[in-house]
Protein backbone atom coordinates (compact mmCIF):
# COMPACT_ATOMS: atom_id res chain seq x y z
CA UNK A 258 0.00 0.00 0.00
CA UNK A 259 1.35 3.42 -0.87
CA UNK A 260 1.16 6.23 1.64
CA UNK A 261 -1.57 8.82 0.94
CA UNK A 262 -0.78 12.16 -0.64
CA UNK A 263 -0.10 15.01 1.77
CA UNK A 264 -2.43 18.00 1.88
CA UNK A 265 -0.93 21.48 1.48
CA UNK A 266 -0.49 23.23 4.83
CA UNK A 267 -3.12 25.92 5.49
CA UNK A 268 -1.85 29.39 4.62
CA UNK A 269 -4.77 31.55 5.72
CA UNK A 270 -3.01 32.76 8.86
CA UNK A 271 -0.78 35.67 9.86
CA UNK A 272 1.12 34.68 12.99
CA UNK A 273 2.91 31.49 13.97
CA UNK A 274 4.76 30.54 17.13
CA UNK A 275 7.29 27.72 16.82
CA UNK A 276 8.11 26.02 20.12
CA UNK A 277 10.98 23.52 20.45
CA UNK A 278 13.38 22.20 23.08
CA UNK A 279 16.80 23.15 21.69
CA UNK A 280 18.73 25.44 19.37
CA UNK A 281 18.93 23.66 15.96
CA UNK A 282 15.63 21.73 16.36
CA UNK A 283 13.83 24.04 13.94
CA UNK A 284 16.76 24.10 11.52
CA UNK A 285 16.77 20.31 11.32
CA UNK A 286 12.99 20.20 11.38
CA UNK A 287 11.28 22.80 9.21
CA UNK A 288 13.16 26.03 8.48
CA UNK A 289 12.67 25.72 4.69
CA UNK A 290 8.94 26.08 5.35
CA UNK A 291 9.56 29.01 7.69
CA UNK A 292 11.57 30.83 5.00
CA UNK A 293 8.64 30.48 2.58
CA UNK A 294 6.21 31.79 5.17
CA UNK A 295 8.25 34.86 6.09
CA UNK A 296 8.69 35.57 2.34
CA UNK A 297 4.90 35.68 2.14
CA UNK A 298 4.84 38.33 4.89
CA UNK A 299 3.82 36.04 7.73
CA UNK A 300 5.10 36.69 11.20
CA UNK A 301 6.95 33.76 12.82
CA UNK A 302 8.37 33.77 16.36
CA UNK A 303 10.69 31.12 17.80
CA UNK A 304 10.39 29.99 21.41
CA UNK A 305 13.06 27.65 22.79
CA UNK A 306 12.53 25.84 26.06
CA UNK A 307 16.30 25.60 26.71
CA UNK A 308 19.51 27.16 25.42
CA UNK A 309 20.89 23.76 24.45
CA UNK A 310 23.67 24.21 26.98
CA UNK A 311 24.19 20.47 27.49
CA UNK A 312 24.52 19.79 23.75
CA UNK A 313 28.29 20.00 23.24
CA UNK A 314 30.49 17.57 25.14
CA UNK A 315 33.60 19.73 25.08
CA UNK A 316 32.02 23.02 26.22
CA UNK A 317 30.68 23.51 29.75
CA UNK A 318 27.04 24.61 29.98
CA UNK A 319 27.85 28.02 31.47
CA UNK A 320 29.77 28.94 28.33
CA UNK A 321 27.74 26.86 25.91
CA UNK A 322 24.31 28.38 26.69
CA UNK A 323 25.09 31.96 25.59
CA UNK A 324 27.04 30.70 22.58
CA UNK A 325 24.19 28.54 21.35
CA UNK A 326 21.72 31.34 21.98
CA UNK A 327 23.76 33.60 19.70
CA UNK A 328 23.96 30.93 17.01
CA UNK A 329 20.21 30.34 17.23
CA UNK A 330 19.44 34.04 16.78
CA UNK A 331 21.71 34.21 13.73
CA UNK A 332 20.15 31.07 12.37
CA UNK A 333 16.61 32.41 12.77
CA UNK A 334 17.53 35.67 11.06
CA UNK A 335 18.53 33.76 7.89
CA UNK A 336 14.92 32.60 7.43
CA UNK A 337 13.36 35.94 8.32
CA UNK A 338 12.68 35.37 12.02
CA UNK A 339 13.75 38.20 14.29
CA UNK A 340 11.90 37.30 17.48
CA UNK A 341 13.63 34.46 19.35
CA UNK A 342 12.78 33.80 22.99
CA UNK A 343 14.24 31.37 25.53
CA UNK A 344 12.36 29.95 28.50
CA UNK A 345 15.51 28.86 30.33
CA UNK A 346 14.49 25.31 31.23
CA UNK A 347 17.49 23.10 31.88
CA UNK A 348 18.73 21.30 28.77
CA UNK A 349 18.52 17.53 28.98
CA UNK A 350 16.12 17.43 31.92
CA UNK A 351 13.21 19.52 30.67
CA UNK A 352 10.18 18.26 32.58
CA UNK A 353 6.77 17.79 31.10
CA UNK A 354 4.26 19.29 33.54
CA UNK A 355 2.27 22.36 34.54
CA UNK A 356 5.34 24.65 34.78
CA UNK A 357 6.31 24.02 31.16
CA UNK A 358 2.71 24.18 29.95
CA UNK A 359 2.26 27.50 31.76
CA UNK A 360 5.40 29.03 30.23
CA UNK A 361 4.33 28.00 26.73
CA UNK A 362 0.71 29.11 27.31
CA UNK A 363 2.04 32.51 28.43
CA UNK A 364 4.00 32.86 25.19
CA UNK A 365 0.93 31.86 23.17
CA UNK A 366 -1.11 34.54 24.96
CA UNK A 367 1.60 37.15 24.31
CA UNK A 368 2.02 36.39 20.62
CA UNK A 369 -1.55 35.31 19.77
CA UNK A 370 -0.64 32.91 16.95
CA UNK A 371 -3.17 31.13 14.75
CA UNK A 372 -0.59 28.43 13.99
CA UNK A 373 1.62 26.80 16.60
CA UNK A 374 4.51 24.66 15.40
CA UNK A 375 6.44 22.13 17.38
CA UNK A 376 8.71 19.14 16.86
CA UNK A 377 7.90 15.44 17.02
CA UNK A 378 6.54 14.69 20.49
CA UNK A 379 6.48 10.92 20.09
CA UNK A 380 8.98 8.38 21.37
CA UNK A 381 10.76 7.75 18.07
CA UNK A 382 11.97 9.43 14.86
CA UNK A 383 11.94 8.01 11.36
CA UNK A 384 9.91 5.03 10.23
CA UNK A 385 6.93 4.11 12.39
CA UNK A 386 8.44 0.64 12.80
CA UNK A 387 12.20 0.52 13.29
CA UNK A 388 12.67 4.21 14.06
CA UNK A 389 15.22 5.55 16.49
CA UNK A 390 14.62 6.73 20.06
CA UNK A 391 14.07 10.46 20.60
CA UNK A 392 15.06 12.44 23.70
CA UNK A 393 13.03 13.27 26.82
CA UNK A 394 13.26 17.01 26.02
CA UNK A 395 11.66 16.58 22.58
CA UNK A 396 8.83 14.51 24.03
CA UNK A 397 8.24 16.93 26.93
CA UNK A 398 8.24 20.10 24.85
CA UNK A 399 6.21 18.63 21.97
CA UNK A 400 3.50 17.32 24.27
CA UNK A 401 3.43 20.45 26.43
CA UNK A 402 3.07 22.60 23.31
CA UNK A 403 0.12 20.56 22.02
CA UNK A 404 -1.47 20.92 25.45
CA UNK A 405 -0.62 24.61 25.90
CA UNK A 406 -2.55 25.53 22.75
CA UNK A 407 -5.66 24.69 24.77
CA UNK A 408 -4.38 26.01 28.10
CA UNK A 409 -3.78 29.44 26.54
CA UNK A 410 -7.48 29.82 25.83
CA UNK A 411 -8.80 28.71 29.23
CA UNK A 412 -8.86 31.49 31.83
CA UNK A 413 -9.13 29.05 34.76
CA UNK A 414 -6.21 26.71 34.08
CA UNK A 415 -3.43 29.22 34.77
CA UNK A 416 -5.36 32.21 36.20
CA UNK A 417 -2.10 33.85 37.36
CA UNK A 418 -1.20 34.58 33.75
CA UNK A 419 -3.97 37.15 33.75
CA UNK A 420 -3.78 38.37 37.35
CA UNK A 421 0.03 38.61 37.55
CA UNK A 422 1.10 39.18 33.96
CA UNK A 423 -2.01 40.75 32.44
CA UNK A 424 -2.13 38.10 29.70
CA UNK A 425 -5.66 37.69 28.39
CA UNK A 426 -6.72 34.20 27.27
CA UNK A 427 -6.06 33.50 23.58
CA UNK A 428 -8.28 30.88 22.05
CA UNK A 429 -7.27 31.65 18.50
CA UNK A 430 -4.84 28.79 17.86
CA UNK A 431 -6.42 26.98 14.90
CA UNK A 432 -3.78 24.33 14.36
CA UNK A 433 -0.74 22.78 15.99
CA UNK A 434 1.64 21.48 13.34
CA UNK A 435 4.20 18.87 14.37
CA UNK A 436 7.40 18.86 12.29
CA UNK A 437 9.55 15.75 12.06
CA UNK A 438 6.56 13.46 12.59
CA UNK A 439 6.69 9.88 11.35
CA UNK A 440 3.07 10.26 10.27
CA UNK A 441 2.79 13.60 8.44
CA UNK A 442 -0.56 14.68 7.03
CA UNK A 443 0.35 18.02 5.41
CA UNK A 444 3.33 19.58 3.66
CA UNK A 445 4.91 22.76 2.37
CA UNK A 446 6.88 23.01 -0.88
CA UNK A 447 10.50 23.26 0.31
CA UNK A 448 11.86 24.60 -2.99
CA UNK A 449 11.83 28.37 -2.30
CA UNK A 450 13.26 28.08 1.21
CA UNK A 451 15.65 25.17 0.82
CA UNK A 452 18.86 27.11 0.22
CA UNK A 453 18.16 29.40 3.16
CA UNK A 454 17.40 26.40 5.36
CA UNK A 455 20.91 25.12 4.57
CA UNK A 456 22.42 28.53 5.48
CA UNK A 457 20.29 28.64 8.57
CA UNK A 458 21.49 25.26 9.87
CA UNK A 459 25.08 26.27 9.05
CA UNK A 460 24.81 29.11 11.58
CA UNK A 461 25.10 26.50 14.33
CA UNK A 462 28.87 26.60 13.73
CA UNK A 463 30.11 25.32 17.06
CA UNK A 464 27.60 22.51 17.26
CA UNK A 465 28.36 21.32 13.72
CA UNK A 466 32.11 21.47 14.27
CA UNK A 467 31.82 18.93 17.04
CA UNK A 468 29.11 16.87 15.36
CA UNK A 469 30.75 16.07 12.06
CA UNK A 470 34.11 15.90 10.29
CA UNK A 471 32.44 16.72 6.99
CA UNK A 472 32.50 20.16 5.45
CA UNK A 473 29.63 21.90 7.29
CA UNK A 474 28.00 23.13 4.10
CA UNK A 475 28.09 19.67 2.49
CA UNK A 476 26.74 18.10 5.66
CA UNK A 477 23.83 20.57 5.99
CA UNK A 478 22.90 20.45 2.30
CA UNK A 479 23.04 16.65 2.16
CA UNK A 480 20.97 16.22 5.30
CA UNK A 481 18.25 18.76 4.49
CA UNK A 482 17.99 17.94 0.79
CA UNK A 483 17.71 14.24 1.60
CA UNK A 484 14.97 14.98 4.10
CA UNK A 485 12.76 17.03 1.82
CA UNK A 486 13.19 14.59 -1.09
CA UNK A 487 11.81 11.75 0.97
CA UNK A 488 8.32 13.23 0.94
CA UNK A 489 8.32 14.28 -2.73
CA UNK A 490 6.46 11.16 -3.93
CA UNK A 491 3.63 12.09 -1.57
CA UNK A 492 3.50 15.76 -2.58
CA UNK A 493 3.23 15.88 -6.34
CA UNK A 494 6.95 15.27 -6.80
CA UNK A 495 7.94 18.45 -4.94
CA UNK A 496 10.59 18.39 -2.20
CA UNK A 497 8.52 18.94 0.91
CA UNK A 498 8.61 19.76 4.60
CA UNK A 499 6.04 17.54 6.27
CA UNK A 500 3.84 18.31 9.25
CA UNK A 501 1.34 16.29 11.24
CA UNK A 502 -1.48 18.77 11.64
CA UNK A 503 -3.75 18.84 14.69
CA UNK A 504 -6.68 21.18 13.97
CA UNK A 505 -8.25 22.80 17.03
CA UNK A 506 -11.53 24.18 15.72
Ligand SMILES: [Zn+2]
Pocket residue numbers: 278279281282395
Ligand atom coordinates in the same frame (compact mmCIF):
# COMPACT_ATOMS: atom_id res chain seq x y z
ZN1 LIG B 1 16.77 18.78 19.98
